[in-house]
Amino acid sequence: MFPDIIKFLIGFAVLFIVFRTLEFFRSRDRRLPVLRRGFRTDLIYWFFTPFVARPVTKVFVALAILPIAILAYGRLDADIIRTGFGPVSRLPLWVQALGILVLGDFIGYWMHRWFHGARLWKYHAIHHSSVDLDWLSSVRVHPVNDILMRLAGTVPIVGLGFAPIAVVGVVPVLTLMAVVLHANVDWDWGPFRTVIASPRFHRWHHTDETAARDKNFAGILPVWDIFFGTYYMPAGKLPASFGTRTPVPESLPGQLAYPFRKNRTESVSGSEHDSISAVVRN
Numbered sequence: 001m002f003p004d005i006i007k008f009l010i011g012f013a014v015l016f017i018v019f020r021t022l023e024f025f026r027s028r029d030r031r032l033p034v035l036r037r038g039f040r041t042d043l044i045y046w047f048f049t050p051f052v053a054r055p056v057t058k059v060f061v062a063l064a065i066l067p068i069a070i071l072a073y074g075r076l077d078a079d080i081i082r083t084g085f086g087p088v089s090r091l092p093l094w095v096q097a098l099g100i101l102v103l104g105d106f107i108g109y110w111m112h113r114w115f116h117g118a119r120l121w122k123y124h125a126i127h128h129s130s131v132d133l134d135w136l137s138s139v140r141v142h143p144v145n146d147i148l149m150r151l152a153g154t155v156p157i158v159g160l161g162f163a164p165i166a167v168v169g170v171v172p173v174l175t176l177m178a179v180v181l182h183a184n185v186d187w188d189w190g191p192f193r194t195v196i197a198s199p200r201f202h203r204w205h206h207t208d209e210t211a212a213r214d215k216n217f218a219g220i221l222p223v224w225d226i227f228f229g230t231y232y233m234p235a236g237k238l239p240a241s242f243g244t245r246t247p248v249p250e251s252l253p254g255q256l257a258y259p260f261r262k263n264r265t266e267s268v269s270g271s272e273h274d275s276i277s278a279v280v281r282n
Contacts, residue, residue, distance in 0.1 A: 032134055032184055038137070061151060065158045085161045103156075112217040123259050125258075127140050177220060184199075186200050197222055200238065205217065
């Protein structure tokens with residue numbers, strides 16, 4: 001446990017230095033304070049998620065794929081299970097990894113839209129409660145949100161025969177992508193802006209501006225948003241404010257308990273969530 005804590009401390013320090021350095025290339029009025037609003041809560045999430053929430057998620061995922069393993073192999077054998085089954089498992093691992101990224105992103109797109117609906121918004125509102133958005137905001141995720149997203153992204157892929165070892169191999173890519181997408185920068189990858197999701201693309205998803213509400217759900221490939229009519233990247237304009245009207249508490253314990261409070265106030269109508277102007281100088 002202690003070596004893992006040191007590893008996450010080092011990881012935090014490296015990412016903090018990298019993204020803080022990048023902010024110095026922005027004009028002063030577009031930088032965030034070092035101790036921006038919500039910093040302490042997100043810092044706690046940085047350790048809470050891998051050491052508390054993620055182990056629980058792994059248990060749920062393992063229990064969900066056990067029936068698949070038994071049906072596919074007739075027995076539980078770790079060495080066999082790692083290789084997958086069927087025609088897909090015979091593909092090179094790098095091809096499987098690409099397939100997992102594409103299929104997983106398609107599933108993630110629709111799951112993300114579902115989380116913006118009335119039934120699941122109470123869990124996803126936690127992630128949208130950041131009014132000062134930067135790379136560290138990426139870890140502000142309710143455990144129920146994390147469990148459901150990982151179940152949806154893992155079970156169908158394993159069920160199709162992809163090697164679980166390939167699934168594990170793409171996790172660092174997805175993690176880094178999530179961190180970059182939340183960075184306080186305006187990158188959009190130029191001519192590739194419609195090919196790969198960018199910080200500007202995802203920051204529009206987090207803005208509280210009405211025109212951008214419930215847009216840009218994809219985590220990697222904007223093609224899903226383009227095809228299904230949820231793409232939003234206005235030329236020559238940047239999002240200026242972030243937040244949600246949903247009254248999410250500021251503390252970690254309050255956020256964990258929020259979806260289960262009986263006196264919780266909802267601010268969701270149909271498939272869209274309402275937002276309030278929480279203007280920040282970005």
